[in-house]
Amino acid sequence: MVLSHAASDSDVSVHSTFASRYVRTSLPRFKMPENSIPKEAAYQIINDELMLDGNPRLNLASFVTTWMEPECDKLIMASINKNYVDMDEYPVTTELQNRCVNMIAHLFNAPLGETETAVGVGTVGSSEAIMLAGLAFKRKWQNKRKAEGKPFDKPNIVTGANVQVCWEKFARYFEVELKEVKLSEGYYVMDPEQAVEMVDENTICVAAILGSTLNGEFEDVKLLNDLLVLKNKETGWDTPIHVDAASGGFIAPFLYPELEWDFRLPLVKSINVSGHKYGLVYAGIGWVVWRNKEDLPEELIFHINYLGADQPTFTLNFSKGSSQVIAQYYQLIRLGHEGYRNVMENCRENMIVLREGLEKTGRFNIVSKDEGVPLVAFSLKDSSSHTEFEISDMLRRYGWIVPAYTMPPNAQHITVLRVVIREDFSRTLAERLVIDIEKVIRELDELPSRVIHKISLGEEKSDANGDNLMVTVKKTDMEKQREIINGWKKFVSDRKKTNGIC
Amino acid sequence: MVLSHAASDSDVSVHSTFASRYVRTSLPRFRMPENSIPKEAAYQIINDELMLDGNPRLNLASFVTTWMEPECDKLIMASINKNYVDMDEYPVTTELQNRCVNMIAHLFNAPLGETETAVGVGTVGSSEAIMLAGLAFKRKWQNKRKAEGKPFDKPNIVTGANVQVCWEKFARYFEVELKEVKLREGYYVMDPEQAVEMVDENTICVAAILGSTLNGEFEDVKLLNDLLVLKKKETGLDIPIHVDAASGGFIAPFLYPELEWDFRLPQVKSINVSGHKYGLVYAGIGWVVWRNKEDLPDELIFHINYLGADQPTFTLNFSKGSSQVIAQYYQLIRLGHEGYRNVMENCRENMIVLREGLEKTGRFSIVSKDEGIPLVAFSLKDNSSHTEFEISEMLRRYGWIVPAYTMPANAEHITVLRVVIREDFSRTLAERLVMDIEKVMHELDELPSRVIHKISLGEVKSEDNGDNMVVTVKKSDIEKPIEINVKKSDKPIFC
Numbered sequence: 001m002v003l004s005h006a007a008s009d010s011d012v013s014v015h016s017t018f019a020s021r022y023v024r025t026s027l028p029r030f031k032m033p034e035n036s037i038p039k040e041a042a043y044q045i046i047n048d049e050l051m052l053d054g055n056p057r058l059n060l061a062s063f064v065t066t067w068m069e070p071e072c073d074k075l076i077m078a079s080i081n082k083n084y085v086d087m088d089e090y091p092v093t094t095e096l097q098n099r100c101v102n103m104i105a106h107l108f109n110a111p112l113g114e115t116e117t118a119v120g121v122g123t124v125g126s127s128e129a130i131m132l133a134g135l136a137f138k139r140k141w142q143n144k145r146k147a148e149g150k151p152f153d154k155p156n157i158v159t160g161a162n163v164q165v166c167w168e169k170f171a172r173y174f175e176v177e178l179k180e181v182k183l184s185e186g187y188y189v190m191d192p193e194q195a196v197e198m199v200d201e202n203t204i205c206v207a208a209i210l211g212s213t214l215n216g217e218f219e220d221v222k223l224l225n226d227l228l229v230l231k232n233k234e235t236g237w238d239t240p241i242h243v244d245a246a247s248g249g250f251i252a253p254f255l256y257p258e259l260e261w262d263f264r265l266p267l268v269k270s271i272n273v274s275g276h277k278y279g280l281v282y283a284g285i286g287w288v289v290w291r292n293k294e295d296l297p298e299e300l301i302f303h304i305n306y307l308g309a310d311q312p313t314f315t316l317n318f319s320k321g322s323s324q325v326i327a328q329y330y331q332l333i334r335l336g337h338e339g340y341r342n343v344m345e346n347c348r349e350n351m352i353v354l355r356e357g358l359e360k361t362g363r364f365n366i367v368s369k370d371e372g373v374p375l376v377a378f379s380l381k382d383s384s385s386h387t388e389f390e391i392s393d394m395l396r397r398y399g400w401i402v403p404a405y406t407m408p409p410n411a412q413h414i415t416v417l418r419v420v421i422r423e424d425f426s427r428t429l430a431e432r433l434v435i436d437i438e439k440v441i442r443e444l445d446e447l448p449s450r451v452i453h454k455i456s457l458g459e460e461k462s463d464a465n466g467d468n469l470m471v472t473v474k475k476t477d478m479e480k481q482r483e484i485i486n487g488w489k490k491f492v493s494d495r496k497k498t499n500g501i502c
Numbered sequence: 503m504v505l506s507h508a509a510s511d512s513d514v515s516v517h518s519t520f521a522s523r524y525v526r527t528s529l530p531r532f533r534m535p536e537n538s539i540p541k542e543a544a545y546q547i548i549n550d551e552l553m554l555d556g557n558p559r560l561n562l563a564s565f566v567t568t569w570m571e572p573e574c575d576k577l578i579m580a581s582i583n584k585n586y587v588d589m590d591e592y593p594v595t596t597e598l599q600n601r602c603v604n605m606i607a608h609l610f611n612a613p614l615g616e617t618e619t620a621v622g623v624g625t626v627g628s629s630e631a632i633m634l635a636g637l638a639f640k641r642k643w644q645n646k647r648k649a650e651g652k653p654f655d656k657p658n659i660v661t662g663a664n665v666q667v668c669w670e671k672f673a674r675y676f677e678v679e680l681k682e683v684k685l686r687e688g689y690y691v692m693d694p695e696q697a698v699e700m701v702d703e704n705t706i707c708v709a710a711i712l713g714s715t716l717n718g719e720f721e722d723v724k725l726l727n728d729l730l731v732l733k734k735k736e737t738g739l740d741i742p743i744h745v746d747a748a749s750g751g752f753i754a755p756f757l758y759p760e761l762e763w764d765f766r767l768p769q770v771k772s773i774n775v776s777g778h779k780y781g782l783v784y785a786g787i788g789w790v791v792w793r794n795k796e797d798l799p800d801e802l803i804f805h806i807n808y809l810g811a812d813q814p815t816f817t818l819n820f821s822k823g824s825s826q827v828i829a830q831y832y833q834l835i836r837l838g839h840e841g842y843r844n845v846m847e848n849c850r851e852n853m854i855v856l857r858e859g860l861e862k863t864g865r866f867s868i869v870s871k872d873e874g875i876p877l878v879a880f881s882l883k884d885n886s887s888h889t890e891f892e893i894s895e896m897l898r899r900y901g902w903i904v905p906a907y908t909m910p911a912n913a914e915h916i917t918v919l920r921v922v923i924r925e926d927f928s929r930t931l932a933e934r935l936v937m938d939i940e941k942v943m944h945e946l947d948e949l950p951s952r953v954i955h956k957i958s959l960g961e962v963k964s965e966d967n968g969d970n971m972v973v974t975v976k977k978s979d980i981e982k983p984i985e986i987n988v989k990k991s992d993k994p995i996f997c
Contacts, residue, residue, distance in 0.1 A: 124626050
């Protein structure tokens with residue numbers, strides 16, 4: 001005899017995910033729900049919502065790594081529950097961090113003896129790394145001024161106006177004045193001569209960028225060093241240099257080994273690099289290295305008792321995952337010099353393919369150079385009827401995320417589109433991007449007549465905004481209603497350094 | 503005709519991992535290798551070295567979550583390549599963060615209107631959260647002093663000596679003086695009355711801890727609040743409170759909902775909580791919430807253009823992974839109030855099982871209380887012949903990691919062992935731990951004669967060091983020799 005009974009309403013495990021009642025109810029957004037829900041439902045609901053995020057691999061705005069080998073993914077998952085800061089419990093993970101610091105210090109030609117260990121630390125990203133480096137400079141300068149009996153309440157730092165937002169954060173949070181060297185049209189990095197002129201007795205350091213976020217250019221650190229050496233001789237101030245090599249630190253040693261930008265220059269006292277950019281690791285790892293012990297004031301270091309031995313630490317964050325540190329070590333030993341060189345050369349080749357494809361359309365000026373970070377920054381030759389912002393938005397329809405932004409002062413009238421070539425941006429993708437950009441240009445060419453017609457009908461808004469015409473374009477029904485951001489350009493130029501480009 | 507040829511030395515893909523030459527060569531430790539190696543070799547080498555790390559789930563020293571459901575692991579891996587800060591590209595992830603902030607703000611009874619959004623942010627951990635909260639207090643105080651025309655160069659913060667090291671970091675890096683209320687034997691948290699006495703016109707805030715790292719105790723935030731309100735009436739000094747609820751923030755609302763410690767108290771202006779402790783997420787996520795907009799000076803906030811709308815941000819870190827934020831949202835909706843309550847009640851039950859087991863041995867005094875974080879802090883009733891450090895070391899042999907540490911000033915003569923009960927510490931594990939501790943006690947009971955013998959032979963060093971005896975214990979040939987060192991003012995870094 002077979003007994004059968006209907007699946008009861010309360011027998012939750014029976015219902016397939018989309019048959020259950022959980023996809024019928026709206027999830028609370030502001031308050032925690034009272035009851036639990038099954039894990040499959042929770043997973044599905046969140047997974048489905050996240051489908052509407054952009055595809056990380058098509059995010060051409062970001063320098064941050066979006067692909068790693070499956071073997072590394074295995075290591076990452078296996079260490080996801082290790083709290084990195086428990087040095088006592090996870091001595092091997094701690095040692096891997098120390099090895100990475102040493103490898104990177106040697107990569108940057110730190111003047112270390114055969115058995116001397118490097119001074120440096122792993123961080124969550126270049127922001128934390130820069131804050132630590134800046135703190136070290138600030139404290140060193142304060143100590144020096146106190147010893148000289150001079151005032152130490154107005155420290156400042158000299159950088160280019162092209163610095164990434166974390167320098168402004170550092171300045172604002174740690175109460176240091178930011179003295180910016182303005183850019184000019186055609187010259188989008190810090191001018192070493194102007195920078196050295198701005199240095200005064202309150203300057204804690206000059207920050208040079210190896211790989212400007214705007215157009216990928218490497219600043220001339222050698223020239224800065226030489227000029228600063230001269231100035232230091234005259235004034236006796238001994239102003240040091242920090243190199244923000246967030247992007248360039250893993251490119252220059254492999255593509256441009258003769259370029260002198262690192263510790264080979266005597267005034268460079270600390271360098272930061274993002275492991276999660278061209279270090280080829282997922283988001284969440286950065287490194288900062290100091291020239292030697294004297295450049296890191298002892299009072300900033302906390303000493304932890306680690307298996308009976310002293311483990312000095314200097315970080316802002318405490319508990320964090322170990323996965324990225326292990327992933328960085330994996331990349332360093334897996335690829336070695338040879339592997340990193342191959343990856344960077346591939347990026348450079350694909351960058352050239354993209355650049356040539358864009359030049360061939362005849363519609364763009366290339367703002368970036370071939371030397372530097374592999375990216376292509378380009379602007380329209382003629383931006384009277386369309387803007388770069390429109391191109392950026394229309395490319396989204398094809399899935400590409402290509403940001404458009406205006407240059408900082410004094411070149412705010414220049415708008416560029418920027419495509420970053422990462423490890424996983426292959427030649428086929430580069431060629432496809434060119435094709436899609438050509439499609440977008442053709443669509444835009446046909447657009448003015450439609451818009452002018454609609455404007456006269458009063459259906460579309462259009463207002464002049466300086467050199468550009470802001471047009472509101474309605475997309476087709478099948479696509480989500482998104483408006484081209486009218487005020488974006490104005491907003492960006494109103495607020496300095498808020499476009500979050502990194 | 504069959505052709506055969508030997509697998510050449512260069513045909514790397516043929517060799518099984520442990521047959522290849524890569525396990526024969528020593529990996530460079532200080533410099534990058536010149537050549538690449540196959541990914542399988544890289545994976546195997548690193549994986550094998552990491553086998554020698556402790557087992558995270560047996561790490562009873564840490565409050566930080568070490569287990570999540572496989573469904574959540576799937577979500578984590580799927581979002582591992584999303585850079586959280588790209589708000590424009592990942593709007594849903596950004597919205598999940600905002601939802602978490604709001605949920606947590608409501609959990610802490612922030613005085614929000616029906617449609618008002620909470621003021622808060624996700625961080626990498628409570629360290630960053632505390633630095634942001636401290637920065638906000640410092641800037642607010644500076645602005646107030648400037649407006650009053652008074653000096654603003656000597657800010658200070660009042661806390662108990664039991665604070666976690668990140669407060670010291672904050673004080674040192676942001677140039678704020680740390681005024682610590684000393685502890686005493688039997689009283690291991692900040693005394694609200696002493697704290698309020700130490701407050702002066704330069705105090706930017708008083709920091710109370712909900713869930714002291716030392717013994718899990720909740721500080722009496724309500725009493726502190728009431729005393730500060732009185733002080734405001736008498737002196738006009740309006741000193742705000744910050745509650746460091748790194749551990750307690752996800753325990754108190756579920757186990758002790760009537761306990762008033764959060765925004766229900768008017769002087770509390772900001773609260774931080776670690777998502778990766780009892781928020782039940784892997785390491786790398788914390789939250790800080792402010793009472794309302796006025797408590798977060800606008801000049802500290804950076805405004806990012808986010809899909810045409812303004813997204814204010816205030817963090818120290820910029821690029822970081824999105825996985826933990828998504829995991830936190832998963833936990834909040836998956837468990838809800840009911841689920842968190844169940845987990846915390848289980849932890850509490852297992853904590854009581856462990857405590858009772860230890861009490862039954864008759865050798866330990868329990869330093870922690872039942873109310874507070876589910877942990878058991880205990881010390882030896884008689885530590886003339888053994889120390890808690892020896893017990894800690896010997897437990898390692900069984901795989902358990904149980905830390906021993908001395909209390910901060912002025913109770914440095916007290917040493918405790920501490921076991922944290924996390925979500926994944928089941929009753930069976932609790933009972934097993936008790937058995938292993940009993941075994942260790944037996945072994946130690948037989949030990950003194952051996953040590954004294956060795957001391958007389960000169961094989962083992964022993965010296966007095968203030969209140970403690972430093973004993974150098976040599977392990978057997980198979981193990982490495984180590985020294986057990988007891989330093990008086992050593993503040994072990996644990997969280």
